[in-house]
Amino acid sequence: MTGIDGEKNPDLPELLAPVGSLEKLKIAVHYGADAVYLGSGQYSLRAHAVMGPDDVVAGVEYAHRHGVKVYVTVNIMAHNRDLIELPAYLQFLREAKVDGLIIGDPGVFAMARRLVPELPVHLSTQANVTNRESALFWQSQGAERLNLARELGLVEIEEIRQAVRLKLELFVHGALCISYSGRCSLSLYMTGRDANLGQCAHPCRYRYALREEKRPDQYFPVEEDERGTYIFNSKDLCLLHHLPALIKAGADSLKIEGRMKSIYYVGAIVRLYRAALDYIGAEMRRLGPEQLAKINLPQAFDEELQKIGSRGYTENFFNQSPTEQDMLYDGIDYQPTHAPVGIVREVGTAPLIEVRNALDPGDTLEYLDQGLRNIEVQVTSMTNSAGAPILRANPNSMIRLYTEPALANVTLLSLLRKRVV
Ligand code: SF4
16 A cells, blocks of 8 residues: 555555545545545434535545545445435445445445445445354455454454455554444433434443432442543554554555544544554565564654543454453543644745644644654744734634744645643
8 A cells, every 4th residue: 555655565454544524534645544434425424524525526536636545434224214315325426436335234235236336335344244254245245345343353353354355444543332333322312313323422431420319419429430430431442553463464454433533633643554554564575574473663653642642542352352441431531642733734934824722932843744753843933824923823823833943844734733731
């Protein structure tokens, strides 16, 4: 797949990024995704991260211009009523020239194969493929790719790889469901919002306590601490250090979760995994592919990971079944050490920055170059876009940024951040 230097490395799997908007798509492309996945219409499992038809068309054109593929999620668990407009929607996706459909429901799968047979179908993780017979079944049905269930260990992934010839896609990073990959009725039961139709309200992240029926105003904490208990709240998946093993196991695509996440998150995580894959690719060339399992990522990758924020990390089922260590029982907070402050909108000696968090003179910033290089600069002064000096830059404003050293060689769409703790 394509490295950040534009060179193809066929030994590396595809890096597949989540995008919830046209802007996130551009950021993911900028930081080195080989492919992106997005949702549109009412058929995606992220009802709050769908792109309109015009943005889908523009996104596909933009991605293809940069050699990046676009897959579209059509992965609701459909009811009969959901099928009525499906043919027109599939037709639209064909005309938009998307590169694949991500489907979890067998009925939707059958319709897609019948109505748009030229569009490759990738089986969604919602279909919960956990064994080789399942994999063989979907291969016989014409799936081009399987996104395996997140509840698999490395040995099981290797066994499925041996059994089938179709492409295997694996989640390597992002939020986890306590249920089998979103096949969950918790949200529907508690809030009326159906996770299987893309409307999850994430009650697995809520704080829970015990209430006695005669004392409705009194809540008793359960087990953990005075903040209550988060009994369903999983830590986030991170298989960064297992990329060599996954490559060795024959993964064709490594997928990042997070279509609802921020531009900063998408950009920073894609950048991190791009850099990791490129590092592994370079080491494979240097040492020989048979040494793949011995490749370790340097400490800089962990330091970068901590700057992006998470619920804490788990390797989920990779080596063993998760335990209580893989849950976050005492809170839901992300723990980022850094916050995004802006996006480069125009290059030059004083680049034009779209501000996302307040900026003051004297602030120390990190410019996130492509690759893993962070360039540290200090804000010396700022002007508004008309050139008038300002003492503080507020979110959503456009400013010219003067720094020491000067940010002379920045690229469009690059991100800036600052330390917050
Ligand atoms: S409530 Fe939690 S476990 Fe259930 S689908 Fe939503 S995010 Fe997943």
